[in-house]
Every structure is written in C-alpha cells, then in structure tokens.
Amino acid sequence: MISDFILPQNIGKLVSGQVPEANNTGYSGAGVFVFDDLVLKIEKISENNDATVEMMRWLEGKIPVPKVICCEKDNEYQYLLMSRTPGMMSCDKYYMERPELLISTLALAMKMLWSVDISGCPRDRNIEVELKEAEYRVENGLVDIERTEPSTFGERGFKDPEDLLNWLKSNKPDYEPVLSHGDFCLPNLFMEGDRFSGFIDLGATGIGDKWRDIALCYRSLKHNAEGFYSGKVYSGINADRLFDELGIKPDFEKIRYYILLDELF
Ligand SMILES: Nc1ncnc2c1ncn2[C@@H]1O[C@H](COP(=O)(O)OP(=O)(O)O)[C@@H](O)[C@H]1O
Ligand SMILES: [Mg+2]
Known part of the structure; x- marks a missing residue:
C-alpha cells in the first residue's frame, strides 16, 4: 500500500489527492503504484538507481520510454515518478x-x-x-x-x-x-x-x-x-x-x- 511509505514532499505534492492502483506484476520487490497518468516506482536504494534514471533521460526522444517527472531518495528508498505508458x-x-x-x-x-x-x-x-x-x-x-x-x-x-x-x-x-x-x-x-x-x-x-x-x-x-x-x-x-x-x-x-x-x- 502506498500508505506504507512516507513519500518525499515533492513526490507527495505531485500525486496528492489521487488514489493509485498497486501493481504486483513484477518480481523485483519494487512497489509500483499506477495513477491515471503517472506511475510511482519505489525501490530499495542500490547502486543502480541513478544509472537507471540517467538512462531513462538519455533515451527520451530516441525511443518510447516513460518520462522522468521527479526522482527523490530517502535513507531507504528511491521514489521514481514517471509518466504512465499508454496501452x-x-x-x-x-x-x-x-x-x-x-x-x-x-x-x-x-x-x-x-x-x-x-x-x-x-x-x-x-x-x-x-x-x-x-x-x-x-x-x-x-x-x-x-x-x-x-x-x-x-x-x-x-x-x-x-x-x-x-x-x-x-x-x-x-x-x-x-x-x-x-x-x-x-x-x-x-x-x-x-x-x-x-x-x-x-x-x-x-x-x-x-x-x-x-x-x-x-x-x-x-x-x-x-x-x-x-x-x-x-x-x-x-x-x-x-x-x-x-x-x-x-x-x-x-x-x-x-x-x-x-x-x-
Ligand atoms: N511507466 C509505466 N506505465 C504503465 N505501466 C507501468 C509503468 N511502470 C510500471 N508499470 C506497470 O507495473 C508493472 C511493474 O512495474 P516494473 O517497473 O516492470 O516493475 P518490476 O521491476 O517489479 O518488474 C509493469 O509490468 C506494468 O504493468
Ligand atoms: Mg517489470
């Protein structure tokens, strides 16, 4: 549940008032919450976090990938808010x-x-x-x-x-x-x-x-x-x-x- 997390302020503001659907498709252990137009992926901090965001930004405009809207970290998690892919x-x-x-x-x-x-x-x-x-x-x-x-x-x-x-x-x-x-x-x-x-x-x-x-x-x-x-x-x-x-x-x-x-x- 999204209420299990204390969302960083910037992220919280961007999704405030919206009720997401939790997505349990993946096996990575990430928390994935799907809003109308946005998706919030919450992952444990790892060396990989920054590289993934950098990669997503590099790919923007080259091939269809989610747009990085906001990315924040606390001591435990990375919170990646991105656009929702249609379809x-x-x-x-x-x-x-x-x-x-x-x-x-x-x-x-x-x-x-x-x-x-x-x-x-x-x-x-x-x-x-x-x-x-x-x-x-x-x-x-x-x-x-x-x-x-x-x-x-x-x-x-x-x-x-x-x-x-x-x-x-x-x-x-x-x-x-x-x-x-x-x-x-x-x-x-x-x-x-x-x-x-x-x-x-x-x-x-x-x-x-x-x-x-x-x-x-x-x-x-x-x-x-x-x-x-x-x-x-x-x-x-x-x-x-x-x-x-x-x-x-x-x-x-x-x-x-x-x-x-x-x-x-
Ligand atoms: N940007 C997105 N747009 C639409 N659906 C998404 C998006 N990101 C994740 N999802 C949905 O959530 C599921 C799990 O997210 P994903 O990033 O694949 O997590 P995992 O790393 O656990 O596989 C996806 O298979 C998809 O159904
Ligand atoms: Mg997946």
Missing part, C-alpha cells in the same frame, strides 16, 4: 490471442532498440559487467533458486549457482553490442491497439549483447503461452516465429547462455 502489457489476453500481431510488434520493438546509436549511451551492461554483478549475487546468497527453470539446477543441471557462474565465465559468447533493454519480457513491453507503445522497467537497460534481449523475449513468449504466470494456456503462439520476424537465424547456444545468465538475477 497494455503485451502479455495481455488481447495480444496473446493475436500471436501474429504480438510477435511482429515485439520484433519491431527489438529492432527499434537496435537502431539506436549507442555512442554516448551512459550505461554499459557488457558480459563482464553482468558476470561481476552475478558474482556478487552468488557470493551474497541473493540468487533465488525457487524462481529458476526446473532443469537449471539439480540432477541433470548445475550443482548450485556457483557452479553455473563458473560455467558462464568459461563459456562467454562473442559480443554483438546493441542497445539492450535487459529485461525484455512481455510485461515490460507495452502495446496500444496494433502498435508498440513503449518500453518500461529500464533497470538493466544499456549497451549489451543483442542475444540477451532475444533470449529473454523467446523465454517470455514461451512462458506466457504455457500459462506459467496466469494459468491460461495460449496454444496459438509459436515463439520460433520471432526469428522470422527479426529476419535472423536462431543461435540456440547464445539463447541458452543468456537464459542461464538470467537465472542468477
């Missing part, structure tokens, strides 16, 4: 029942990222950066094994997160840098009618490998189609259609690598 999450039933539209629009969004000139991009999420962060998470017991794919750990998988981390360190794929969203899953991609309306949740956005987004998009399509989150199965979705729409041949080794890397986040 619906691409995992909405409306799009899940229209696989052609869904997959072609996701591919279009991805190509939109690839078309951004990355010179001057303020955040670099190359594989070394990702592995360093993954190492920190492994060393500090922050990896939640409960939320990983059933095959990743255990009998036929890796022994534990450390074992996976070591494998990732010694099997780095070659690097194809683009502007990468970093968490290219359906709830973070918005659509309105038959068009793409925006990227949200830019906490891992920056220069990164092209296959990072492809891998997470592919997995997200499959999971949402299998009813992993909603319980509803959509039999008409063929995730492999993504490669046709992107006009590239799938590289399943790289896809596997980036899905495994994401298991540590």
